[in-house]
Amino acid sequence: MSTYLQGILILAGINLIAVLGLSLLTGFTGSFCFGQAGFLAVGAYVSTLITMKFNMPFPISLVTGMMAAGLISILLGYPTLKLKGDYFAIATLGFSEAIRLVIENLDKITGGARGIPSIPTRTTLPLVILIAFIATVCIRFYVISKHGRNSIAVREDETAAQSIGINTFRYKQISFFINCLLAGLAGGLLAHYVGFIQPAMFGIIKSTELIVMVIFGGMHSVTGAALAAVILTALPEILRAAAAWRLVAYGAVVVFIMVVRPEGLLGSWELSWTSLRILWASLKPSLPQKR
Amino acid sequence: MILQQIINGISIGAVYALIAVGYSLVYSVLNFSNFAQGEILMIGAYIGFFALTLLNLPFSIAIAIAMIGAGIVAILLEKIGYRPLRLRSSPLLYFMISAMGLSIFLQNFTIVTIGPNFRTYPPDVIDTKPFSIGGVYIGRLDLMIFAITVISLMLLTWFIYQTKQGTAIRAASYNMRVASLMGINPDWIVSIVFFLAGATAGVGGMLFGMKYTVYPWMGILTIKAFIAAVVGGLGSLPGAVAGAFILGITETFVAAYVSSAFRDLFSFALMILIIVIRPGGLMGVVTQEKA
């Protein structure tokens, strides 16, 4: 496999991991997170510093990065998730802007706007595929569990959910925490793949790309989110020439989806043995049946 | 020196006030945050810019065109991105996503068509000789910004409190359903509200462009508008104005006496502080969902 193709797959896998969290938080639990890139930045920078300044092995750096992002979610989520969704959305957007400012200004530690170069490359394609696969399976299990159902109830009707005993605040916190763990993980993997990190990599464009992936495929479908992540990572590479118009198209398509089909392109369809069998059965109607 | 900073603060506070009041107006009637408000501001700034540079119109006409143009764009955005959702009683989340989509579309469309360069308003639009009051120099531009803001807000206040349409808007902000039962056409009210919000944002954009520069991602100011509105109390118009001036003055002081990078960090911290201590803002509005 060419390194170019490998690179696309690794990036797709990293985006997939970040999008899974967003799918759970925004898609299934209904809390609009506008600033996902900020949490990737936390994971990226913390894991990089652990690897380079403390010479820790890769797994430890990754986990520390995840924990850092998770901690942020607890601090940020506590005041904002108790209120209407607007507050949380702006708070996450504000946070992602604020964290970039912090990174740019702590340049003794973070290299400022120029960033940190020469990060040891530890992320490999098999590793990313493995993590992406495990994460997808776990989130899928979560969504069909009672906790997943409760999260969906929070999204559907918070008042009704509270009235049947669901602690809606707690479930939003949990989804936010899981989201940030995954975002931190993705950030760490990204840093140790690209080999350098800069605040500019974690701006609004990145946050936008990730949330668009969720909207395209994964508001109600975990595998849809995963597929959208892969497709929308590969597509821009193929459509290099139209790069500038890509975001214009994204904006228009997002509005179109909200107005026409908010569940996204796949709705609630999930990849599973049952759905594959149904798909297979519908694709071969004309073949003679075995007797 | 201090007085100069206060003047600067009032100046930027005035721009914030224009955006924040439109934001709160839409919020009070529709119960959602129009994140695309920033892009309407940007469009107003560009319309004003081209009216002055391409069409060589006098300042007063240019600002009128910017105001009306932005107001019309706002109405269009509502019709395309929000009305279908409102008619379908879509959840708040979909509105926020649609707002994001509109925002991304407008921002990037501007980048692709008009170009990403920063534009400066022609410096000789108004006589820039500073006034001198008691030995203190006040820039003519700042004075003009303040004056135009005050006039705009007074016009808005007159409209909302003294006209029939304004009363209808206030009725709708308490209870849209009941207001419509009283014979008020909700679609019409919403259009007027968006026009007003767009017009004030358009004026704000042009003023901001005159004092600073015009660029496609000016819309990020929408965060400041939200912070100002939250400080004052989301949904309260006087609150939005008060919050805006408080924000403008305090952050100018932070920029002057700490560092300009800290300014945005401070604003974000201020928002989190308000959310934690008094989420209803100065005016103490309700922040929870109700049955």
Add this chain to the structure above:
Amino acid sequence: MENAILNITNLSKYFGGVKAVDDFSLSLTEGSIQAIIGPNGAGKTTIFNLITGLYKPTTGEIFFHNHKIDSIDTFRIAEMGIARTFQNIRLFPELSVLDNVRTACHSKANYSILEGLIPTRRRIQQEKQLTEYAMGLLRLVKLDNRADDYASNLSYGHRRRLEIARAMAIEPQLLLLDEPAAGMNPDETQKLMEFIAEIREKFNLTILLIEHHMEVVMGLAYYITVIDFGKTIANGTPDEIQSNPVVIAAYLGVGE
């Protein structure tokens, strides 16, 4: 009062200048069915919202089993044993009929978040028990054959039944029904009345009812409280209320 499962004293809720509820008091005997009636906008649903913690009272207190509940979170009040239905039926439209009930079956499964991500045998077992319990409730309201349908696809009457089933799933002692017979024809109303009496008996419930259908109120309630403009204007047994001139005036208007 002894045996009072719910005690409301001098409850008021003001929204700015509007007195939605004004000095409301009520004592609900365990095992009884009581009704709150009154013209539209009289404040009845606000009382339900106050009991379930969606609103905090301006003044007054609410006691459940002698426990003060007026400053407790809504979900905790549900945990304590108070369930409710809504005037305009609030189901979870994107969930299946079965899932709507399953979201309320907390007592049947308590596995952790971690087990949500990585299934254990315990989770699988608990999910099975939970599903059986939920199906049992669906059978009770005769919706078991629609278990996998989206809740949004049900007819109005079926959605009402589903909402009641979901409320029952939290194993409440007190059930608050907000206009359960709204939009029903006489036949459905009759069936609903029988159903309410049946579940009260079977599950040992106490029921507080808001209703406009007078046959339902008169047929089921042991005791009725009438409110108008947030104030209590009368209370008594069905017979007493039926012949009370103040009540008749409130409903029909005086001297028009």
